[in-house]
Amino acid sequence: MKKRPNIIIFNPDEMRYDAMSHMGNPAAETPFLDEFAGKDAVSFRNAYCQNSVCVPSRCSFFTGLYPHVHGHRTMSSLLHPGESNLFSELRENGYYVWMNDRNDLFAGQIEGWAESNADEIYYCGQVKPAPRAVNRQGERNADVYSHFNGKLGTDESGRNYTSDDEAVDAAIKKIRGWEKEQPLCMFLGLNYPHVPYQIEEPYFSAIDRSKLPERIRYEDCIGKSKMLELIHEYEQMEEYSETEWNELRAVYLAMCKKVDEQFDKLCRELKKAGMYEDSLIIFLSDHGDYTGDYSVTEKSQNSFEDCVVRVPLLIKPPVWEKTDPGISDAMTELVDFYATVMDYADIKPQRTQFGISLRPVIEDRRNENRKYVFCEGGRLPEEKHCDEFHVSGPNGPSEKFAYWPKMKAQTDDEAHAKATMIRSTEFKYVSRILGSDEFYDLRKDPQEKHNCIHEKCYETEITKMQIALMKWMQETADVVPYELDSRFTPEMLWNKVKRMCPKGKEGEV
Secondary structure (H helix, E strand, O other): OOOOOEEEEEEOOOOOHHHOHHHOOOOOOOHHHHHHHHHOOEEEEEEEOOOOOHHHHHHHHOOOOOOOOOOOOOOOOOEOOOOOOHHHHHHHOOOEEEEEOOOOOEOOOOOOOOHHHOOEEEOOOOOOOOOOEOOOOOOOHHHHHOOEEEEEOOOOOOOOOOHHHHHHHHHHHHHHOOOOOOOEEEEEEOOOOOOOEEEOOOOOOOOOHHHOOOOOOHHHOEOOOHHHHHHHHHHOHHHOOHHHHHHHHHHHHHHHHHHHHHHHHHHHHHHHOOOOOOEEEEEEOOOOOOOOHHHOOOOOOOOOOHHHHEOOEEEEOOOOOOOOOEEEEEEEEOHHHHHHHHHHOOOOOOOOOOOOOOHHHHHOOOOOOOOOEEEEEOEOOOOHHHOOHHHHOOOOOOOOOOOHHHHHHOOOOOOOEOEEEEEOOOEEEEEEOOOOOEEEEOOOOOOOOEOOOOOHHHHHHHHHHHHHHHHHHHHHOOOOOOOOOOOOOHHHHHHHHHHHOOOOOOOOO
């Protein structure tokens, strides 16, 4: 039997692709990821998530299905019993699955469902809580809606020990004691670099503010989505000075620097345990973060700027597999994560999935993968249950809640309408069921400032992408189970034949 690798999945939350130094951001500080990409792994420069918020994104890359296939296109829909996923399938094929308690994947109200997908779940909260953030909120709305807390305090040992630190240390303890013959699948889902933007020393001072690239300003843009328009209006971040924006952006990058060190720490332990070379190691984020670009913070459910949909994806195969380490320009989607893991684990999926294994690109970075990538989100006007505003009651949350602007924007049917992005290396088209579509010429406008949807010179390219989008929707609209369903119950069949049954043969028949 072919040797199967251990599978180590390291999944920070809300990390944008250019938070890594090797993606060209001069202010980023990720030395281990840079070394990892140059020495052992392939880093995908053009990796895109299937949704710009965590739950639908993870439902996609752990199943190989797009959000629309089973309705996983909002924050409110997670996997339910009967929906197989990477973890359940690895367990069925002999893997020991260990994970921490932040997976954003399984519907929590169903008793025993999350636990059935793992052999072991580590629940954080077993250690003393870290010192609280310094309350930086002032009287301006921008001070609330920025999600910015700044510098964290430290304990008597000079640390701010978070749930992420606890989860990483629990994973390391598992690695040190690993003696089982069966292969290990380890999933680490982190909070960082998620909002609030906050970090302790020495990370807080580690980012050189003078190296931050110029921010994309909303006032320099033409024709952006109504969702982005409303979030910008409600957040009122024009009150923020450029110095304040730079402080927020630097703290975000400092959070990413800490994630880099945690990943380094985990990989060093894998090497000490003799498991590093035998492991398929994947570092990926579920979505990005505006972090001041377009003059807003955090993310949106149905806006698709690269800073929120383009993500880190680094893959190191086991040592016996061919690898061409470095940076790949191949277009890829996070649904390809599922197909890639199943390929290296030598497991054939027993259901339809839409990912493409990245093995050919990992073996030779000159290979291509996809012509187009897709991302989707939003709701129908009547799907009021899909907005986050009403989760806290019919009147919504307090206006002093940091997420109020984004939640309030979702109450607008046009702003929160279903939308789908199709992107090539040169162009991006966004189709919306309500409001104006978007089209960007990424060759001339890589920062997506100017919506060219009504410019006649792009009509041919827009039509081409509309047709490609329609065909993609046809191809991925649904899935058919592999197992054949019986049209009749046993009772139905018996009633059809019982009058023909010879007397005394009823039991046999």
